Amino acid sequence: EDQVTQSPEALRLQEGESSSLNCSYTVSGLRGLFWYRQDPGKGPEFLFTLYSAGEEKEKERLKATLTKKESFLHITAPKPEDSATYLCAVQATTDSWGKLQFGAGTQVVVTP
Amino acid sequence: EADIYQTPRYLVIGTGKKITLECSQTMGHDKMYWYQQDPGMELHLIHYSYGVNSTEKGDLSSESTVSRIRTEHFPLTLESARPSHTSQYLCASSEYGGTNEKLFFGSGTQLSVL
Secondary structure (H helix, E strand, O other): OOEEEEEOOEEEEEOOOOEEEEEEEEOOOEEEEEEEEEOOOOOOEEEEEEOOOOOEEEEOOEEEEEOOOEEEEEEOOOOHHHOEEEEEEEEEOOOOOOOOEEOOOEEEEEEO | OOOEEEEOOEEEEOOOOOEEEEEEEOOOOOEEEEEEEOOOOOEEEEEEEOOOOOOEEOOOOOOOEEOOOEOOEOOEEEOOOOHHHOEEEEEEEEOOOOOOOOOEEOOOEEEEEO
């Protein structure tokens, strides 16, 4: 069964203090791994898609990387506006219609 | 502006009431989804649709039903609400085909059944 585990559950950072979030996954065949950001009271917002081990994507202070068993979301010199819950999801090759298996998320709080 | 809209944002109702959660998108996407999310937990897919007149159940068993009569509209109905239905319901859409399942989510409906 496909499984996605995110760690830590919560992370508190000082502004400028870089850190990484982990997403470990178990899937029969990986079609894609996705990162989303979710603000309180809102729906998730798409950040990145990664397709194969070794791939990296960057957006502002965020950088996502992928290995065969896990993905990392690196937050460099975070600002308070980076506070959010970050969700990881995987899509398996066995799912032809695009089902995503989500993790429970990492809640990030960045203080000034 | 292309977007996906959900109404109402918050709903508090009594047990046994029939409710419909509305979802509309202006992006012309074929695929639409309903997810259920409890605090600190994973999103779980409860319904999805490939297009007009297509609806399927997701992985998480749900007593709700959906319909897709128009491309832009994907309402979710609970015939008789119960306290166990209390949750956040998120609607999403994506373009049909390809491997990039970039989902666009609405802001959600927070449902509380008393």
